[in-house]
Amino acid sequence: MKTATIVGAGLVGSLWAVYLSKAGYQVKIFERRPDIRKAEISAGKSINLALSTRGWKALDAVGVGDEIRKIAIPMTGRIMHDLEGNLTYQPYGKEGQAIYSVSRGGINAKMMDIAEEYGNAKIFYNEKCVDVDLENGIVYLENTENGEKSAVQSDLVFAADGAFSAVRYNAMQKLDRFNYSQNYIEDGYREILLPANTDGSYKLDKNALHIWPRGRFMLIALANEDGSFTCTLFMPFEGENSFETLTSKEAVDRFFKKTFPDFYDMMPDIADAWEDHPLSSLAIVRCYPWTHGKTALMGDAAHATVPFYGQGMNCGFEDCTVMWELMQQHGDDWDQIFREYQRLRKPDGDGVQDLSLHNYHVMRDYVADPKFLLQKKIEAHFSEKYPDKWMPLYSQVTFSHIRYSEAFKKGQEQDAIMKKVMAQFDDIESRWNSEAVENAILAELK
Amino acid sequence: MKTATIVGAGLVGSLWAVYLSKAGYQVKIFERRPDIRKAEISAGKSINLALSTRGWKALDAVGVGDEIRKIAIPMTGRIMHDLEGNLTYQPYGKEGQAIYSVSRGGINAKMMDIAEEYGNAKIFYNEKCVDVDLENGIVYLENTENGEKSAVQSDLVFAADGAFSAVRYNAMQKLDRFNYSQNYIEDGYREILLPANTDGSYKLDKNALHIWPRGRFMLIALANEDGSFTCTLFMPFEGENSFETLTSKEAVDRFFKKTFPDFYDMMPDIADAWEDHPLSSLAIVRCYPWTHGKTALMGDAAHATVPFYGQGMNCGFEDCTVMWELMQQHGDDWDQIFREYQRLRKPDGDGVQDLSLHNYHVMRDYVADPKFLLQKKIEAHFSEKYPDKWMPLYSQVTFSHIRYSEAFKKGQEQDAIMKKVMAQFDDIESRWNSEAVENAILAELK
Numbered sequence A, B: 001m002k003t004a005t006i007v008g009a010g011l012v013g014s015l016w017a018v019y020l021s022k023a024g025y026q027v028k029i030f031e032r033r034p035d036i037r038k039a040e041i042s043a044g045k046s047i048n049l050a051l052s053t054r055g056w057k058a059l060d061a062v063g064v065g066d067e068i069r070k071i072a073i074p075m076t077g078r079i080m081h082d083l084e085g086n087l088t089y090q091p092y093g094k095e096g097q098a099i100y101s102v103s104r105g106g107i108n109a110k111m112m113d114i115a116e117e118y119g120n121a122k123i124f125y126n127e128k129c130v131d132v133d134l135e136n137g138i139v140y141l142e143n144t145e146n147g148e149k150s151a152v153q154s155d156l157v158f159a160a161d162g163a164f165s166a167v168r169y170n171a172m173q174k175l176d177r178f179n180y181s182q183n184y185i186e187d188g189y190r191e192i193l194l195p196a197n198t199d200g201s202y203k204l205d206k207n208a209l210h211i212w213p214r215g216r217f218m219l220i221a222l223a224n225e226d227g228s229f230t231c232t233l234f235m236p237f238e239g240e241n242s243f244e245t246l247t248s249k250e251a252v253d254r255f256f257k258k259t260f261p262d263f264y265d266m267m268p269d270i271a272d273a274w275e276d277h278p279l280s281s282l283a284i285v286r287c288y289p290w291t292h293g294k295t296a297l298m299g300d301a302a303h304a305t306v307p308f309y310g311q312g313m314n315c316g317f318e319d320c321t322v323m324w325e326l327m328q329q330h331g332d333d334w335d336q337i338f339r340e341y342q343r344l345r346k347p348d349g350d351g352v353q354d355l356s357l358h359n360y361h362v363m364r365d366y367v368a369d370p371k372f373l374l375q376k377k378i379e380a381h382f383s384e385k386y387p388d389k390w391m392p393l394y395s396q397v398t399f400s401h402i403r404y405s406e407a408f409k410k411g412q413e414q415d416a417i418m419k420k421v422m423a424q425f426d427d428i429e430s431r432w433n434s435e436a437v438e439n440a441i442l443a444e445l446k
Helices: A011-022 A053-060 A065-069 A104-119 A166-170 A249-259 A261-266 A270-276 A312-330 A334-364 A370-385 A393-398 A404-423 A435-445 B011-022 B053-061 B065-069 B104-117 B166-170 B249-259 B261-266 B270-276 B312-330 B334-364 B370-385 B393-398 B404-423 B435-445
Strands: A002-007 A025-030 A049-051 A073-075 A077-081 A087-091 A099-102 A122-124 A127-133 A138-143 A149-153 A156-159 A179-194 A208-213 A218-223 A229-236 A280-288 A295-297 B002-007 B025-030 B049-051 B073-075 B077-081 B087-091 B099-102 B122-124 B127-133 B138-143 B149-153 B156-159 B179-194 B208-213 B218-223 B229-236 B280-288 B295-297
Touching: A002 A011, A011 A025, A011 A104, A011 A156, A011 A312, A025 A104, A049 A104, A049 A312, A053 A065, A053 A312, A065 A104, A073 A218, A087 A370, A099 A104, A104 A122, A127 A166, A156 A166, A166 A295, A179 A270, A208 A334, A218 A334, A249 A261, A249 A270, A280 A334, A295 A334, A312 A334, A334 A404, A370 A404, A370 A435, A393 A404, A404 A435, B002 B011, B011 B025, B011 B104, B011 B156, B011 B312, B049 B312, B053 B065, B053 B312, B065 B104, B073 B218, B087 B370, B099 B104, B104 B122, B127 B166, B156 B166, B166 B295, B179 B270, B208 B334, B218 B334, B249 B261, B249 B270, B280 B334, B295 B334, B312 B334, B334 B404, B370 B404, B370 B435, B393 B404, B404 B435
Parallel strands: A002 A025, A002 A156, A025 A122, A077 A208, A156 A295, B002 B025, B002 B156, B025 B122, B077 B208, B156 B295
Antiparallel strands: A049 A099, A073 A099, A077 A087, A127 A138, A138 A149, A179 A229, A179 A280, A179 B179, A208 A218, A218 A229, B049 B099, B073 B099, B077 B087, B127 B138, B138 B149, B179 B229, B179 B280, B208 B218, B218 B229
């Protein structure tokens, strides 16, 4: 029987096991951490995840989507909270379209079940990857509990071990001509748990992603199944309005009261909960090549991104779709599959990172800008009338399978057109849905 | 007595030992390789080095410049060899200015002597750095001959262990928020030794750097003391005219005969010597921060660059100058020294890399372009007449102490001015030294 080793029992590794099993591989997964299904889920350095169309496609293709639907909460749009507590709603897409909030711990545990059940995978825990013979498919491991060392050889090795991939660090990075970068953004984040009401009900509309955009920083909230919200404050590490200024309970209390008053009303004890979760950093990791010999990087190990487009997991799942399609074309010619995989997919790894950085600015700043909201309204209106001429960028990324690299490019072109057209009308606020504006856009599209 | 540990007995580590000794530190240096003064110098993955003004300043400040002058050969300009064997000479600077060719092996051995003699440093060989406690100044070592492990604690640790720094890889890169990138350029290089004539004389003018510029690739030659030249072919790894096409003796012979005919005449057995030296790659390494706790990166460990401006060693030596000046200002306040060092010096690490990449294009392409040579001639003429208004970029980098970051910026401004002025005159070839051209430049400078 053909054998495959996966390093990392995270989301991508677990899903990829199901695909490999379907292709006739016997799969072993080695995971550095203990089984999170048995241990307490660790105090989250996590942001709630948002599943969207690309993710669902990869899950449904191997029949495991419905397992995840059970724990997912649909969000049909963003709700912005301003300084006075006024709310503005902006739908993500068309009627019936939504992204789906899942807790990282919840989906990860469920994906491990799926790997075992649907992928017949055997998962080994507390197994740290200390080296890899990339060309011969040998993974060297050290058990973190008893220090025992072992080596596992298989036909193929897949590194799905995350942004700080041990396979990449211990083996790939030592290859001659391996390009690599890790770039931290200036902002960090801290998670805050907004509890349910005493009767278990939600304190906010659960079917929206809540944002408190404040220019250089922002707070967001995504619903959990139990009535709570996982909230995340994104903010610079240093400077005015930064984490370095929020080091006392008094400072935290004052900051939330002043900056997020409606949030503060829901959680007046925020200062006590402030240190429940650690302050964490955010990085973009780029590298190339993604494959060598019998080994391939997938998911965050190949293209870790910042979380602002909610596409990290979706992109990792789409790696499975891409690899699977190449397996259909090239059978067992893995040299060819790996070559095509990295050639085809690298621009989209870069693309999802470019998009994530772009949306970072959109979320913390532009979503509070009337001009931006007007632009989005015109786009949505035009797109509804001319669906084959215009798909808004957010929809391309979230509700389509258009390549990330193409979406990023097209998004920039569309933005330039909209800026040009909007500048042509002094009274754009009142004429936003007029025929004249439509015709101006149509003229630009020619 | 105050103690310091240096990782790496290369050029920068050896020189820095002399400075530290002068400041009252007892210095130990740990070097991964055996003592090159006792072993055969390994088949070079090296390019001859060119010492220039910044390097000499750092050497002379601690009185060791004259030791190096003994083994250095002055080069006053470039000699370009075209396809017909015609030569064009371009001086590097003004009368009396030169850069100095030194062999890497030769200067490295000499610098180790200097570290021991002038720096009272004890050098330990075959000691591989496997980890560092950056905050407590503990270097963990493993002897590559007997496998013995040891740990050395000192007041300060300096990592001068090169582009693939073990300190950076094993310790710095694991720090949260450490930005890092390694980017290989598309070209590799292969060294060729052009022997002396049978009577020991040089086959080419020894007081020039020879270039065979061929657009997408180039050959260079720098004189050694023994009458030979160390030559280097820089060329893409893949594609037309690439290393992948030069895999047989016939192909190598044909290529040199056709592309470098005058070189081929001097070395008709080039095909036999082709594999004497390995094919090597070239990378730019950027990172930040450069210091943490009691540890600082210096030289290539902080800012490895491609060799096309001949500034890698000079920049590393200048790191010593900068650190030394900060020691004069801040005494033993190393927190302050390290903070200032990285804040001040990082832009110049980036600057020397930007300059190196820029000169890569200049050397392989523009130096054969009559328009470029004319521009340089006009600049030299103008600069001679108005020395306080214009210093050519090459002189700023090579014959001054202007910060690399400023030189790069100023170079771009000057280039824009020259392009603009030259476009104003249809007959620029004949009027290049006219008053009209001078006035046009002066007008732009206002």
